[in-house]
Amino acid sequence: MSEARITDLDGWVAALTQATALMELGTLLLCVVLAWALVRLMRQALAVSHKTSILFGSRIVDGVLFPLVLLCLAYLARNLLAHWLPVVVFRLAIPVLIALLVMRLAVKVLQAAFSETPLVRLLERSISWVAWVAMVLWVSGLLPLLLEELDQISWKVGGTTLSVRNVIEGALTAGAVLIFTLWISAVIESRLLRSATGGELSLRLALSNATRALLMFVGLLLALSAVGINLSALSVLGGAIGVGIGFGLQKLAANYVSGFVILAERSMRIGDNVRVDNFEGCITQINARYTVIRSLAGRESIVPNEMLITSRVENLSLADTRVWQSSVVSVAYDSDVELVMRLLLEAALNQPRVLREPAPSVALSSFGADGLEFTVGYWVADPENGSLNLKSQINLEILKALRANQIEIPFPQRVVHTRTG
Numbered sequence: 274m275s276e277a278r279i280t281d282l283d284g285w286v287a288a289l290t291q292a293t294a295l296m297e298l299g300t301l302l303l304c305v306v307l308a309w310a311l312v313r314l315m316r317q318a319l320a321v322s323h324k325t326s327i328l329f330g331s332r333i334v335d336g337v338l339f340p341l342v343l344l345c346l347a348y349l350a351r352n353l354l355a356h357w358l359p360v361v362v363f364r365l366a367i368p369v370l371i372a373l374l375v376m377r378l379a380v381k382v383l384q385a386a387f388s389e390t391p392l393v394r395l396l397e398r399s400i401s402w403v404a405w406v407a408m409v410l411w412v413s414g415l416l417p418l419l420l421e422e423l424d425q426i427s428w429k430v431g432g433t434t435l436s437v438r439n440v441i442e443g444a445l446t447a448g449a450v451l452i453f454t455l456w457i458s459a460v461i462e463s464r465l466l467r468s469a470t471g472g473e474l475s476l477r478l479a480l481s482n483a484t485r486a487l488l489m490f491v492g493l494l495l496a497l498s499a500v501g502i503n504l505s506a507l508s509v510l511g512g513a514i515g516v517g518i519g520f521g522l523q524k525l526a527a528n529y530v531s532g533f534v535i536l537a538e539r540s541m542r543i544g545d546n547v548r549v550d551n552f553e554g555c556i557t558q559i560n561a562r563y564t565v566i567r568s569l570a571g572r573e574s575i576v577p578n579e580m581l582i583t584s585r586v587e588n589l590s591l592a593d594t595r596v597w598q599s600s601v602v603s604v605a606y607d608s609d610v611e612l613v614m615r616l617l618l619e620a621a622l623n624q625p626r627v628l629r630e631p632a633p634s635v636a637l638s639s640f641g642a643d644g645l646e647f648t649v650g651y652w653v654a655d656p657e658n659g660s661l662n663l664k665s666q667i668n669l670e671i672l673k674a675l676r677a678n679q680i681e682i683p684f685p686q687r688v689v690h691t692r693t694g
Contacts (some may be wrong), residue, residue: 297362300350308343312336337381340374371409375402382456411445450495458488501636524579525562531578532561539586541581546596546656548587549576569659589656595628599650600664603641603673605681610637610645617649622668628652644683 315338315345316329329336348368350630351363379400420438427436535541536559545556549678554568564581566574589596604613614635621633633651640646649671673680 293358296358296519297354297360300354301347301362302364304343304346304350304462305395308339308346311342313340313510334595337378340370340377344370344374347492368408368411372404375404378454378456382452420598447495451489453491454495458484466569524577527579528577530561531582532559532564535559535564535578535581540591541586543669545591546589546594548589549584551583553589569661594656595652595654596656596660597650598660598664599648600668600671601638602647602649602673602675603643603682605648605683608645612678613645613647613675616674616678616680617647617671620667620674621649621651623664623670624651625665626653626655626658628654643685644681 280678312329319609328338344367347366348362351360351367352361354360368615407416410419423438423441539545540563542549542557543556543559544556547556549566552566552568552574554566554572556564556576557567558565558574564576564578566576568574602613602617614637617635618633621627621635622629625632628651631652633649635647635649638646649667651667653660672682
């Protein structure tokens with residue numbers, strides 16, 4: 274049965290009040306249930322649980338896959354029903370599903386590629402408005418008329434004639450190309466960074482950044498070509514940018530190059546404990562331009578990557594994540610040396626964070642002015658959990674043990690000589 278074109282509101286109301294519209298609504302509801310069940314089965318089969326998935330999202334109806342499957346089922350049902358009855362509901366539902374698919378795809382890709390920022394939320398709202406307005410114009414039949422009118426508004430740029438319609442279509446094509454490029458880069462990044470730690474994470478992060486930069490560059494070229502910009506004219510612009518980098522952007526370019534060198538050489542990795550310019554902490558991020566170092570006190574230092582290449586950096590966990598710590602104790606000269614050494618060793622071994630291999634050690638390190646000085650040293654595998662708290666607990670154990678065994682911790686002693694007149 275052929276579909277009659279409805280061009281006015283009264284025609285839509287009359288068509289939707291027919292008895293066949295209820296059958297279409299039931300079929301559409303069946304398509305929704307089938308789409309939900311199919312996506313749920315695929316989610317369970319693939320064991321998808323991460324919330325950043327573009328296809329599945331955090332819930333079944335939150336990702337891109339649900340509106341895509343629903344659109345395919347609705348299009349199939351529309352073609353089947355068109356042989357027996359006039360289709361009206363599906364003619365409204367399919368444009369709505371297309372708009373929903375476009376919005377969901379754009380929003381999920383932007384969320385996966387970028388963090389939650391006001392600019393991303395503004396882009397999401399803009400894409401939603403454009404999709405819904407295009408859907409309304411399409412359903413009402415005004416879209417072809419509007420495109421014809423926009424095609425009449427034209428101007429000449431050099432040897433090319435452009436119209437408002439060409440610019441809008443080129444901008445939409447460019448946006449679609451960039452969104453597709455971001456999607457591919459987000460998928461590659463999630464695959465590379467999944468279940469990676471330490472040095473492997475740093476290397477995969479370098480590959481992810483390089484892949485995203487390459488795909489964004491190719492996507493930008495394709496987008497400019499879709500708009501109608503002659504890419505041969507960009508050679509002059511590229512030369513100007515090269516001169517600008519050579520003179521005014523030396524530091525910025527050096528930071529970006531240094532970032533890729535750090536990630537490629539793996540001299541510093543995410544999770545390493547480093548000391549840079551008298552600031553000590555754990556590396557939490559290695560970005561293209563800077564590296565974030567977080568201290569145990571909670572402060573974060575943003576260090577340019579060039580500084581990590583050209584300056585002296587102490588990596589406390591490059592070859593081994595274990596860190597050696599020590600504490601010095603002074604006792605009176607008449608104390609039992611063997612008993613003191615045994616008490617200090619037991620105080621260190623009583624802490625579960627102290628490693629048993631290599632074992633802690635106690636040494637008579639110095640004959641001080643006030644008493645015998647012992648140094649108890651031990652190894653820790655998790656310095657990121659704090660060193661001062663562990664040292665304090667060991668010192669408290671030492672103090673309690675010395676007091677329990679009546680071992681004196683001497684006060685500073687000085688000899689005063691007086692001269693008579």
